[in-house]
Amino acid sequence: MKAVDEASIQDIHSLLNVAVVGHTNTGKTSLIRTMLRSTQFGEIEDGAGTTRHVERATIFAGNEAILNLHDTPGIEDSHALLRQLQAISSRHKTLSSAEILEKFISTTSIDDPLEQEAKVIRQVLRSDVLLYIIDVREPVLEKYLVEIEVLSKAMKPIIPVFNFIAEHTEELAVWRKKLAAFNIHASLEFDTVAFSFEAEKRLYQKIQSLVELHYDRLQKLINHRAKAWDQLCLSAAKRIAELIVSVACYRENKYRHNDNIADSTAAQKLKDFVRKAEQRCLRDLLGIFNFSENDIALQKIPVSNGQWQLDIFAPGVLKAYGLDVGSAALKGAAAGAGIDLMVGGLSLGAASALGAIAGTGWSTFRRYGKEIKAKIQGTQWLCVDENTLQILYLRQQQLLAKLMHRGHAACHADQIDTAVPSASEKLPNNWPAMISILQQNPAWHKPSTSRNQNPQYQEIEAKLIKALLESD
Numbered sequence: 001m002k003a004v005d006e007a008s009i010q011d012i013h014s015l016l017n018v019a020v021v022g023h024t025n026t027g028k029t030s031l032i033r034t035m036l037r038s039t040q041f042g043e044i045e046d047g048a049g050t051t052r053h054v055e056r057a058t059i060f061a062g063n064e065a066i067l068n069l070h071d072t073p074g075i076e077d078s079h080a081l082l083r084q085l086q087a088i089s090s091r092h093k094t095l096s097s098a099e100i101l102e103k104f105i106s107t108t109s110i111d112d113p114l115e116q117e118a119k120v121i122r123q124v125l126r127s128d129v130l131l132y133i134i135d136v137r138e139p140v141l142e143k144y145l146v147e148i149e150v151l152s153k154a155m156k157p158i159i160p161v162f163n164f165i166a167e168h169t170e171e172l173a174v175w176r177k178k179l180a181a182f183n184i185h186a187s188l189e190f191d192t193v194a195f196s197f198e199a200e201k202r203l204y205q206k207i208q209s210l211v212e213l214h215y216d217r218l219q220k221l222i223n224h225r226a227k228a229w230d231q232l233c234l235s236a237a238k239r240i241a242e243l244i245v246s247v248a249c250y251r252e253n254k255y256r257h258n259d260n261i262a263d264s265t266a267a268q269k270l271k272d273f274v275r276k277a278e279q280r281c282l283r284d285l286l287g288i289f290n291f292s293e294n295d296i297a298l299q300k301i302p303v304s305n306g307q308w309q310l311d312i313f314a315p316g317v318l319k320a321y322g323l324d325v326g327s328a329a330l331k332g333a334a335a336g337a338g339i340d341l342m343v344g345g346l347s348l349g350a351a352s353a354l355g356a357i358a359g360t361g362w363s364t365f366r367r368y369g370k371e372i373k374a375k376i377q378g379t380q381w382l383c384v385d386e387n388t389l390q391i392l393y394l395r396q397q398q399l400l401a402k403l404m405h406r407g408h409a410a411c412h413a414d415q416i417d418t419a420v421p422s423a424s425e426k427l428p429n430n431w432p433a434m435i436s437i438l439q440q441n442p443a444w445h446k447p448s449t450s451r452n453q454n455p456q457y458q459e460i461e462a463k464l465i466k467a468l469l470e471s472d
């Protein structure tokens with residue numbers, strides 16, 4: 001056991017060392033948390049000077065250690081730091097710039113005002129690559145340029161990482177231009193709290209191009225992460241498909257003596273089932289992507305205390321999801337919003353239920369004659385109506401998109417929360433046919449071997465998953 005420990009310790013020492021540096025409060029610790037997929041690392045606060053010491057974290061591909069990330073305290077006084085370096089340089093004219101930095105750290109005592117900066121510089125000198133994190137919301141102040149000037153004295157490759165990029169494209173352009181003056185062209189946009197798998201991949205590729213020696217190891221990490229990411233998205237899409245199936249297949253027996261569908265106990269039971277099913281799905285999805293309450297707030301996902309803020313059966317829900325309120329209101333008058341009547345194994349559609357009940361005209365009867373007969377003679381069930389199923393699907397689809405693109409979603413939060421343009425376009429192909437099959441297979445509402453092996457079920461599940469992943 002000891003030998004293994006020693007081997008792994010040695011392994012960690014031979015790894016690529018990446019220092020995450022920058023001005024204070026730019027999101028250095030946040031970036032590391034994102035890269036580690038862990039909310040446990042370090043301290044994060046909306047204020048300067050949160051990280052006080054250098055802290056190491058190792059990134060693995062499976063069991064294999066790939067690289068060390070070093071979180072560093074934020075640089076606070078770059079002007080004083082530069083002055084100090086200039087003073088050393090004038091005293092020791094023959095020293096190289098890196099040697100001046102060495103001299104600086106060896107002569108800075110624990111209670112020196114530049115103690116934090118010395119910690120940063122020490123780690124910079126011990127690292128192979130520097131990620132310089134920039135808060136693009138900040139103007140390009142002299143103090144930041146001085147930071148870059150000081151860091152470049154270490155002669156290590158610097159990759160600028162632009163953070164807080166959402167809605168700050170102009171500022172981003174200014175930053176790029178300024179950095180070009182330092183001959184730093186290769187930069188990355190990376191919303192740290194927000195996560196985009198593609199941005200992360202580009203980050204590793206950039207490091208790969210700068211430190212050839214570690215190319216293969218980094219490639220292993222890229223491949224490993226790509227696979228894990230695909231699996232993550234697949235399990236999330238699968239979970240949503242399960243929700244849609246379980247709700248579409250669900251039926252509640254309607255007792256005939258109670259004619260008011262909307263207020264019946266059966267309708268309440270049905271609604272309750274749908275709400276709980278959606279809530280469980282939400283919890284599972286957040287769990288799959290390891291989302292915290294903080295992430296939910298940052299992404300403006302309309303969820304509080306683990307529940308959707310807008311109840312799926314609330315009157316405003318149709319409008320919020322771009323569905324036809326007019327025709328739905330008519331249906332609602334008959335059956336109660338969200339509820340449909342199913343007779344003899346077929347969903348009548350709430351509007352036709354209205355027609356049947358009120359005896360409106362020959363055409364309704366001709367179309368639904370058989371069902372109406374069954375209605376009189378046979379068992380009646382309540383099921384979830386078409387609109388509710390659409391909303392259920394669209395809502396999960398949006399949630400999935402936000403979970404998959406934390407950062408990008410954050411830039412368009414208002415748009416996403418209030419309106420979904422062309423809702424029907426976003427539904428999977430053959431949606432009505434799929435729903436009709438599901439409604440006729442109430443036994444599928446729970447997973448079972450016979451359901452899961454049924455080719456028709458498998459086809460529907462695959463179509464739902466494909467549509468969810470493609471809509472991204």
Ligand SMILES: Nc1nc2c(ncn2[C@@H]2O[C@H](COP(=O)(O)OP(=O)(O)OP(=O)(O)O)[C@@H](O)[C@H]2O)c(=O)[nH]1
Binds near residue numbers: 029031051
């Ligand atoms: N909206 C948004 N907030 C972010 C992002 N990155 C960081 N933050 C927030 O910015 C604040 C500072 O983040 P930290 O990660 O503590 O910054 P730091 O650079 O480590 O700070 P020091 O350790 O004090 O130098 C926190 O409140 C984060 O939640 C981002 O990409 N988007």
Ligand SMILES: [Mg+2]
Binds near residue numbers: 073074
């Ligand atoms: Mg920090």
